[in-house]
Amino acid sequence: MSDTRPVPLMVRVRASGQRRVAAHGVWIGAIVMLAVLPYVFSSRLSLTTLCLMGIMVIFALSYNMLLGQTGLLSFGHAVFFGMGGFFAVHAMNAVEAWGVPLPLVVIPIAGGAAGLLFGLVFGAIITRRSGTAFAMITLGVAELVSSGALILRTFFGGEAGISTDRTALVHPFGISFGPQFQLYYLVAGWCLLSVGGMYALTRTPFGRMCNAVRDNPERVLFIGYDTQRVRFIAFSLSGLFAGIAGALVAIDFELMSSSQLGVEQSGTVILATFIGGVGEFAGPIIGAVLVTYLQVTLRDLTDAWQLYFGLLFIFMVMFAPDGIAGALARQRPVLQAGQLHRVAPYYVAASLPALVAVVGLSMVIEMADQLTVHAADGPRMMFCYVPVSADAPLAWAVAGLLLAGGTWVFLRAAQRAKDAYDEALSTAHPRRVLP
Amino acid sequence: MLEIIFISTLNGVLYGMLLFLMASGLTVIFSMMGVLNFAHASFYMLGAFFGFEISRYVGYWPGLLLAPPAVGLIGMAVERYGLRRVHRHGHVAELLFTFGLTFVIQELVEMIWGKLPVNYAVPRLLDFSAFTVFSTTYPAFKLFGLLISVAIFAALFLILRRSRVGLIVQASLTHPEMVGMLGHNVDRIFMLVFGVGAGLAAVAGVIAGPALVTQSNMAALLGPILFVVVVVGGLGSLAGAFAASLLIGLLQTFAVASNASLASLFGQVGGLAGSGSSLADIWNVTVAQVAPILPYLLLVLVLIFRPRGLMGTRDT
């Protein structure tokens, strides 16, 4: 399967002494930021959102181990997430029942172990194929597991799921992890550990061979490596980290249900990873944070939030398949050449009509929603604090105009921005002809 | 007993035919364009809902005539304005595009028609029982569905083998670049094939709608089974897709009709009856309850023992 990354002009300069300090600085900065964040965003809702973000970051990064690093498109990644969660809740309930003095902080290990186990078991079979067949098989296995979960009611709790109490384990130093504030630090700690672990993996011989398998699976055989074995190990390790994420979500919500194993949950992580960008390590982090934030805020604003997500996803696949991180990475050579001030105005000029088009689209969707889902409430509604009648032809005309007009102008402005970008690059590297 | 077998066979064949109506289009699209259309089951759903909506105003038969072409046109537009643009970004992007499309179509259908099943009624003309076997009646509408499917396949077969367009399509199946170099407009052929595939799926929807159920989760339920069919049959093989469609259609139908479980066959063992363990769950589950996951079990088995599928030609 071919890769969707763009072709940056120069790869990153190898870490010199100075840059190594900077690299460590990034980690230290991250630790400081994570430690301070709950004091800045201290409301209950914010803390819950932050915890969710942390969990999604781990989940999305684990998914990118497959997609971005090894070139494997899976539609069933939530299986490991879910199994991790279920093993965690059962572990917690068992620890409580038998009075074992095991603190909550080590429970995610159970999730990780479960994820690894199922990664090994399923991986042994699934990694025999690759490409489209692999993707379809992961879909089938995901359906198998989520349907099977409804049959095995004892372990999976049927439709109601299995619940647990995270405060029922021992309280080291008097910390019960009941309050969201304390839970945040648990999630943040595991997030840091997992991100660090996954980053370290990319810098190992195995991690490098994953990239080689992604680029050219056949050539890998002729330099001595078994392509399937590489994929198998990647699959298993990504299951491990997904299991950790699942355990954390189980701890957070104190409930695990079979819907979290299914294709919908897998779809969410694909969305988050892809929007963030599969070609850069930090891409899924950006995507996870953004998608979680949108999920939390959009859900309150509109019924059709899932529709917006779907449209956003399609838009990105069509126009920006390397995601947000990829788009940022493409600015790096422009930045290095000091040409950013030349292209920035074009970017701003393109984003304005884009915004107009989005407003128009949103109007169309919300009015349609009012007329269909909320037909019983009548056509009166509020759109961005403006009262609108959803069946008024004028309103539809305005929405249509904004959408069509905004799109038309945007397409032209985007072309101008692209030309400006190409020009900026060629002035930076006059002798290298761009492919 | 015999009547259950007979009825189940008919139902299983019908289900298999519906599956093949969809799987055939999916296979041809995959063979020609290299993209597995995730949204294929969504076209099936659109067919059912369009047919339903038309039938509310002018009856079932106009729905049968108008819904498939309408969905076919939508399919062509999807190929022309969506898939073609994404093609340059590779297979992963194409697959993800159709995946996102599934999502969006489902949301739109849910928004317009709601989450509950809608009453897509069997047309009055066919609302009788075709025959009675032992003591069970078999609805004429289902028989009609069978006949229509067979008729469509015969027509497609003729077109593929006898007409010029069919020849070009056959050639493009294995050598799209060569066909392009011979001067045929391969892009237009792709668009046509995609549209016809979508239309076929819609026909399946217009038949299945009254016969089975019309609900916004139709695509989500049938989609994965469809992909199991093409993988089990062997990616890229029409004959394999046919065999797999029938196999899975019959398998699921017979399973649903069966109330057997390990417990019913071997009796209750020890304290397994109410013991509330996973083992008890497996012991007591009936075949009917397991029916939904049988296709996926088959998939895993095929993967272990015959990874290329029943008649696989292409790996990708």
Add this chain to the structure above:
Amino acid sequence: MSGARPATALELCGLRKRFGALEIIRGVDLAVPTGERHAVIGPNGAGKSTLFHLISGRIRPSTGLVRLRGEDVTGMAPQLINRRGLSRSFQVTNIFPHLSVWENVRCATLWATGYRYCFWRNVERLADARQRTEEILDQINLLDRARMQAGLLTYAEQRALDIGLTIAGNADLLLLDEPTAGMSHAETERAVALIRRVSEGRTLLMIEHDMGVVFDLADRISVLVYGQVIASDTPERVKADDAVQRAYLGTEVP
């Protein structure tokens, strides 16, 4: 590797390959002594690349034997054959386009330096892998391009990189498939010098169309026509052979 090297690096016995009704390789017998530079020439469609695929494990022979240093490797998986000391390049450049040149070569050294599927050590700290990568890059003259993305190299540079990938694993039997295809005269000269350098102390089996390169480099030549070897001898004798002239080289204008 054990002490004494066996006399014959590669042996093909009665090798046949058919695809359906079509037999591409129709009984090939060949023995390449250790240390020899051996060229395989022949018209298009003769089956030269197919022969390489059979030897390197990419496809399985219908019948016949492939022996690598006396060991039967017929039908083995490609990575297993590679680990036994046989390495090949490709007719269509086959590199890792999104990795840097450095990364490309380093990946090719990792198995030979024993790191296998290691996921607990930082690859940047592996001194032996780094040293080997530098050596190879120096040999193929791409050291100053080390940080560039491989997909952005010129065509000739990519062919050189492909050769680099082939030698990085310290294989002692090299199979090069049309290494100078599509190169200008100057590039070909550089490529020949490179091939001569890297095949020093190794056994080389090379498919080539450029007769200048063949007669320059090869100790012996085999001529493959319609899946059969019609001649296998020193360059002078092959040039003078009637059958070869009729099938491939053409007779000289008197």
